[in-house]
Amino acid sequence: MANSLKINVFLIPEEGQRFVFSEGDTWLQSCFKDSEKPDFVLEKVDVNCLITMTSGTIFIKGFFSALIDICCSRCLERASLPIGSDFAYTLTPAKAETREDLELTPEELEISYYQGDFIDLAPIICEQIILQVPMKALCSEECKGLCLHCGTNLNTSSCNCHLNVVNNRMAVLKNFRVKN
Ligand SMILES: [Zn+2]
Ligand SMILES: [Zn+2]
Structure with missing residues (x-):
């Protein structure tokens, strides 16, 4: 269940916590609204990441490999495509005051925020998968x-x-x- 990817930040041990899990299409679909459903099927994703926390800031570092079923942009046949990537996230606690008048530096733009006691790995992994799906998928280079x-x-x-x-x-x- 998607809930199993929610992590209580106060339970992250000093040495960090490793998460290894596999998910499929039902899980991926549950991360998106009906109007934003992706145009591929996630056959399987394997994720391996380490979560550490230093004075309130959470670091997520890991990699995923996945197999997606997608339409070839040239011949329109379904094709199985392997994708994967390393990823790294920094999450800081959301600040209470508004930051509208503050200009964000490029480094800050790389930083996401979390609110409350939990972080959810699901949207992070979903985003990583979406980023690696080619705009024009091919069943083979020679299609x-x-x-x-x-x-x-x-x-x-x-x-x-x-x-x-x-x-x-x-x-x-x-x-x-x-x-x-
Ligand atoms: Zn012809
Ligand atoms: Zn093709």
């Missing part, structure tokens, strides 16, 4: 895609459209000659 004219998947079959294009050009050329 030939679909024929622009008839829509045939050129990985699995062929069509005669390129011949027709050549024939049409020759026809145009013939007409051109006839007219002159």
